[in-house]
Amino acid sequence: MCLAIPARLTELLDAEQAIVDLGGIRKQVSIALVPEARVGDYVIVHVGHAIGQIDPEEAERTLAMFGELAAAPAALETTP
Amino acid sequence: MKYIDEFRDGDLARKIAERLHDEAQGRSYSFMEFCGGHTHAISRYGITELLPANVRMIHGPGCPVCVLPIGRIDLAIRIALEHGAIVCTYGDTMRVPASDSLSLVRAKARGGDIRMVYSATDALQIARQNPQREVVFFAIGFETTTPPTALAIRTAHRERLSNFSVLCCHVLTPSAITHILESPEVRQYGTVPIDGFVGPAHVSIVIGSAPYEHFAQEYRKPVVIAGFEPLDVMQAVLMLVRQVNEGRHEVENEFTRAVTAEGNLTAQALVAEVFELRPSFEWRGLGEVPYSALKIRPAFASFDAERRFGLGYRPVADNKACECGAILRGVKKPTDCKIFGTVCTPENPVGSCMVSSEGACAAHYSYGRFRDIPVRVEVAA
Numbered sequence A: 001m002c003l004a005i006p007a008r009l010t011e012l013l014d015a016e017q018a019i020v021d022l023g024g025i026r027k028q029v030s031i032a033l034v035p036e037a038r039v040g041d042y043v044i045v046h047v048g049h050a051i052g053q054i055d056p057e058e059a060e061r062t063l064a065m066f067g068e069l070a071a072a073p074a075a076l077e078t079t080p
Numbered sequence B: 001m002k003y004i005d006e007f008r009d010g011d012l013a014r015k016i017a018e019r020l021h022d023e024a025q026g027r028s029y030s031f032m033e034f035c036g037g038h039t040h041a042i043s044r045y046g047i048t049e050l051l052p053a054n055v056r057m058i059h060g061p062g063c064p065v066c067v068l069p070i071g072r073i074d075l076a077i078r079i080a081l082e083h084g085a086i087v088c089t090y091g092d093t094m095r096v097p098a099s100d101s102l103s104l105v106r107a108k109a110r111g112g113d114i115r116m117v118y119s120a121t122d123a124l125q126i127a128r129q130n131p132q133r134e135v136v137f138f139a140i141g142f143e144t145t146t147p148p149t150a151l152a153i154r155t156a157h158r159e160r161l162s163n164f165s166v167l168c169c170h171v172l173t174p175s176a177i178t179h180i181l182e183s184p185e186v187r188q189y190g191t192v193p194i195d196g197f198v199g200p201a202h203v204s205i206v207i208g209s210a211p212y213e214h215f216a217q218e219y220r221k222p223v224v225i226a227g228f229e230p231l232d233v234m235q236a237v238l239m240l241v242r243q244v245n246e247g248r249h250e251v252e253n254e255f256t257r258a259v260t261a262e263g264n265l266t267a268q269a270l271v272a273e274v275f276e277l278r279p280s281f282e283w284r285g286l287g288e289v290p291y292s293a294l295k296i297r298p299a300f301a302s303f304d305a306e307r308r309f310g311l312g313y314r315p316v317a318d319n320k321a322c323e324c325g326a327i328l329r330g331v332k333k334p335t336d337c338k339i340f341g342t343v344c345t346p347e348n349p350v351g352s353c354m355v356s357s358e359g360a361c362a363a364h365y366s367y368g369r370f371r372d373i374p375v376r377v378e379v380a381a
Helices: A056-078 B010-023 B036-044 B070-081 B104-109 B120-129 B146-159 B173-182 B185-189 B202-207 B210-219 B230-245 B265-274 B298-303 B324-328 B360-372
Strands: A005-012 A017-022 A025-030 A042-046 A049-053 B029-035 B055-062 B086-089 B114-116 B135-141 B164-170 B196-199 B223-225 B251-253 B275-283 B287-296
Touching: A005 A025, A017 A042, A025 A042, A025 A049, A042 B202, A049 B146, A049 B202, A056 B010, A056 B230, B010 B230, B029 B036, B029 B173, B029 B230, B036 B055, B036 B230, B036 B360, B055 B173, B055 B230, B055 B324, B070 B086, B070 B104, B070 B135, B070 B164, B086 B120, B104 B114, B120 B135, B120 B146, B120 B164, B135 B146, B146 B164, B146 B265, B146 B298, B164 B287, B164 B298, B173 B202, B173 B210, B173 B287, B196 B230, B202 B265, B210 B223, B210 B251, B223 B230, B265 B275, B287 B298, B324 B360
Parallel strands: B029 B055, B029 B196, B086 B114, B086 B135, B135 B164, B196 B223, B223 B251
Antiparallel strands: A005 A017, A005 A042, A017 A025, A042 A049, B275 B287
16 A cells, blocks of 8 residues: 655656656656655655655665675674 | 665575574564565565564554455445445555445445546546536545645645545554554453564655654664665664664664655645544554544545535444454464455455455465465475
8 A cells, every 4th residue: 555666757747747757657746745856856656646755875875784784794604 | 677676686685684693693583564565575575484583573554455444444335325426446445345245346336436546636637527426535544645635635625626525544653553562452462572663664754753763762662664675674674683682772764765854844744734633543453543543624624525424433343253453463373363365365355454465464365375384395206
C-alpha cells in the first residue's frame, strides 16, 4: 500500500503537475506536495503524487556505508 | 532503475549478513518491522535466510489494507448498494472480505458502481464527469496516502464540487506502534520481547523521524527507519543489533536519502488543514486504538461521506479461528494458525493478515511456505 517509486522529473507542467520518467515510462504526476521539485530531481511517487525527493548525496553515502561494511569483514579475515 | 537496483545487490547483502553473524552474538534478538512494505521485502528477497538464527523478525500491523476493519468495508458497500453512489477505491481493498460473504468486488458484481482508481485525483475527475451522481472516495492508508486525499478534498472545496465526498479511514503509524507495546490485550496474548523496531520508510518521508523520538525514549526501544529495498532492511537490522549490544535506544535513520527529521512540511500542513484526530478507531486484529486515525474537519464537513449519508459504524467480529490478533503482535507465527494455507489463502482470505500481499500470512504463503516442509533433492545418477 505504501509502495512508492523514485522517478526522474523531466518536465514541469501547469497546475502543479509534472512528467516523470520511471525507467523509460513517462507518467504525469502531481507535485503539489513537493513544490520545490525541479527538472532532473528524483521524486518519490506514490498514488500519482510526488511525496518526497531523493537526496543524491545521502544516497551515495548510504551506498558507501554498505561498501565499507563489505570491506570490513574481509579485513578481519586476513588476521587469523 | 536508479535508486532501486543498487539497493538490491545480492553480494553486498551477503556481506552485510556476514557482519550481522559476527555481531549478533550471545543472545537472541527480536525486532518488529512495522510496515507491510518491509514484511514483503523480507519474504520476497529471502532476507529471513540471510539473518542469523538468533535474529527473529516479527511482522507488525503496518499494512493499511490488513488492518481495515470489516465494518468500514461494509460502509463502503452500503454507500454503493443502498445509496447508489459511485464508490472509488484503491485496488488493494477490492477483495477484502466483508459481511454477508461480500467484498467490494462482489458488491460490484451485484450491480454496485464500484470503480478502482490509482489516485484520489482520479476519483475527483470521475465526480467532475458525473455531476448528477454522488461520487465517494474510499480513502484508506497511512500517512503516506493521507496527503493526496487531503489535496483532493481541498481541491473539491475550491471547485465547490458538490457531489464528491470521502469515506475517511486514514490511520496513524506512531499510535499503532505504541499500542503494540501497551494495549490491554498484551496481557491476554502475553508479551513478546521486542528489542527494537524497523521504522516505516515512506510514512517517514511525510512525518519525518522526529515523531519516533518520544516513543524510543519512553519505551526504551531502538527504532531504525529503513527504506523498502533489501539492503536497507539488512542494514537496519545490523544497526538495531548494534544499538541492543551497546544498550542504546535511539532513533536512527538508515533511509537518509529520503527521510529528514522534520519530514515533508508542505504535506503535513495540508493534512492538518483538512483532518483532525479521531478519539478512537477500530483496527482489524488490534481492536479499538485511541487517537490512531483521522477524520475530516468540520470546515470540510460536506465532503465527509459518513455525515453526508448518515452512516453509523457497526463493528464486525473476525472469524473465531483467526489468529491475526496474535500474529500482528508477534505472539504467534502464520504457521501457528490452524486455518493458514488451508481455509485461509490469498485467493480466499479469512483474516486480515492474508488479505494484502503485504500481510504477514500472505507474504509467508507466497514466498516462505516451502521453507516449512523438508525439501528432498533427488540427484540423477
